Amino acid sequence: MKLDYIDEILDEVVPGHKVLLFSFYTSMLQLVGKRIAERGIDYAYLDGKLNQVDRQKAVERFHNEDDCRIFLISLKAGGTGLNLTAADYVYILDPWWNPAAEAQAIDRCYRIGQDKHVMAYKIVCKDTVEERILEMQASKRSVADGLILDEANLMKSLSKDDLLKLFE
Structure with a gap:
């Protein structure tokens, strides 16, 4: 189950890295957010419902607050206009039919100012x-x-x- 894999990411990756978690489905992001919050881990959140001011606050929080290790982002809302070079791990929680949308999301951390090696993964359930x-x-x-x-x-x-x- 994907949420169990999220637990592994929280245990093994998050303590030493900044992580972007993208999903096309905001309901999935909310499930993941609940799981993260239950563990007392701080995170930022961005979906299409955020206005420009709150969107910028979420980005700045992820970049500037060391305790904010995870950024949950809607694939559609996070596909353009973001510079997220604080991240060094990117996960696509559900594949989307358009590979360009996923590539744009991953590209959010490959911007001017990126000084880390970035690892990008797609999480795919077998036989689905x-x-x-x-x-x-x-x-x-x-x-x-x-x-x-x-x-x-x-x-x-x-x-x-x-x-x-x-x-x-």
């Missing part, structure tokens, strides 16, 4: 729809890479199914 999402991401990435790298030969190598997957 999440594995199918990863397959879709890989397929879309493969098609996109073909468009960018070898436009002339792409049309020869694409099957009807490949073309239909572009529009799923």
Whole structure:
């Protein structure tokens, strides 16, 4: 269960590192937040409901307060406009069909001023729809890479199914 894995992160990673935890689902972030709070660990939170002032306060708190080790962020709200170089661990709690959204989220800590080596992970449950999402991401990435790298030969190598997957 993902929440059990969160306990491992809290025990093994959080004491020495600053951590970004992204989820597309705010309900998942709330479950994780409750689990973190039960352990008495301080964290910051950001979702699409925060106004610009509160959003900036959350970012500053994560950056400036040493006790604030975790930042829970909605994947959609945290995809743009954030500079989170205090973090050195990033976790995507649930894969999203669009790999670019995940990449944008991870890029929040790869900004000017980053002086740490950053580790990024996706947490995926085996034998679930999440594995199918990863397959879709890989397929879309493969098609996109073909468009960018070898436009002339792409049309020869694409099957009807490949073309239909572009529009799923």
